[in-house]
Amino acid sequence: MKRIVIISDLQMPLENRRAHTNLLNFIGDYVPDEVINIGDITDYTAPSRWSAGKRAEYGMSVKEEAAYTRRVHLDPFRKVYDGDYTLLGSNHGERPHKYLAERAPALADGDEYKEKNLLQLDDYGVRFEDLKYDFAPNWTATHGNAKGISLSRIAGGTAMNAARLFQRSVVMGHTHRAGMVSETKGVEASKTLTGVEVGHLMDLKKADYLGAARFANWQAAFGLFYVDGSNVQPSIIPVSRNGSFIVEGETFR
Ligand SMILES: [Fe+2]
Ligand SMILES: [Fe+2]
DSSP, rough: OOOEEOOOOOBTTSBBBBHHHHHHHHHHHHHHHHEOOOOOOOOOOSSSSTTTTGGGGOOOOOHHHHHHHIIIIIHHHHHHOSSEEEEETTTTTTTTHHHHHHOOOOGGTTTTTTHHHHHHHHHHTEEESSSEEEEETTTEEOOOOOTOOOOOSTHHHHOOOOOOHTEEEEEEEESSEEEEEEEEEEEEEEEEEEEEEBBOOOOOOOOGGEEEEEEEEOOOOEEEEEEEEEEEEEEOOOOOOOOOOOTEEEEOO
């Protein structure tokens, strides 16, 4: 039986610190067979279309944010867990290099601003998968921003749309919603596809771009998958407002 922890959308330095600390304690305790991070690990608040022309664009915060992710996430993560860790490409992850390629293409020939290098993933022994990662039989992990995946307001609905597109069950982040949707087709040789969205691990209070109300139709959570041969059981672990959560009857707070 393989146990895989799937986390997404920490958006560092906008992460929920308590949830993140509890998560590291859980991973150190539980020692899963594998951890998958489905992306948006760093926010890179600037550059983005939201910060264009504003003060944030001149803040030169890209390297600072990458250093924060290394110091606050990757360093302590590697202290508690030395197993398989895979990071998927994402819209926030590709922001710095994309910005350079669009605004200063003459300087974008190098890989310095690619996520893999900003986060020094090789030094941390973290594998990088740009678009998707087939992590179990009939299951694919993808961030969720790929072309052709239509968005749904219903938690799990966007992942279900991706599953229809890939004709494989899909686990994703990106929507910041936590939910699961399944669809079964065919009578004799019926096939079930499932879409899972694993939520986010942000602190909404830190996200200025949410406006004064700091509200969004988002759910804090992460995923825990059990894989036994071709038998895959997805589950979503909701994270409460104070950052605590329950796994297999044990509270992490
Ligand atoms: Fe995100
Ligand atoms: Fe995203």
